[in-house]
Amino acid sequence: MARTLRINGQEHVVDAPDEMPLLWVLRDKLAITGTKFGCGVGICGACMVHVDGVPTLSCQLSVADAEGGQITSIEGIEGKVAEAVQGAWRDLDVVQCGYCQPGLIMTAVGLLSTNQKPTDADIDDAISGNICRCATYVRVKAAIHEAAKRMEA
Structure with missing residues (x-):
């Protein structure tokens, strides 16, 4: 299903299953590879992004749940x-x-x-x-x- 994600200040339309972790959308579909895969079960923190300013494990957040949030990866932090x-x-x-x-x-x-x-x-x-x-x-x-x-x- 097509989803619109706002990542690092830009809108991206991605075709991904609702349950796909945001981590894989970032890395595999958008080539935003600063966010790392470490464990896939939410215990290592390597996949940390910010969603609406809150640190969030991207391996534990589905693309469906990420839609509508302001997502910031390591490539997009500023200020x-x-x-x-x-x-x-x-x-x-x-x-x-x-x-x-x-x-x-x-x-x-x-x-x-x-x-x-x-x-x-x-x-x-x-x-x-x-x-x-x-x-x-x-x-x-x-x-x-x-x-x-x-x-x-």
Whole structure:
């Protein structure tokens, strides 16, 4: 069935079964590949996108349920929060293998969009749904704190 999705500020008409996960629409039908497949069961966070500004696991959201929402993938994040997070990620050299990083960055942007002064506990809670095989959690936490400082400036 044809569905119209608003992704990264652009409308896309896709022909996909209602139950197809948004993840596969992004990657396979639209070649928006920054959103990663990690587990397919909603426990790793690699497929994180924002829907109406809320971090959402795209492997758990059907294309039918995604229709009508404002979807933002890692390729489409922008603004003060996104710039602060991306800059802190680069400057603190957070990335190791990088596979999980789009999901972690989307999680960080989501957190800092609603909580500009997160505690360690807030960060731990926010990233608890993201698995990093390289265990960059200490650097991720430091980068989120750094991004929060940059947003104050």
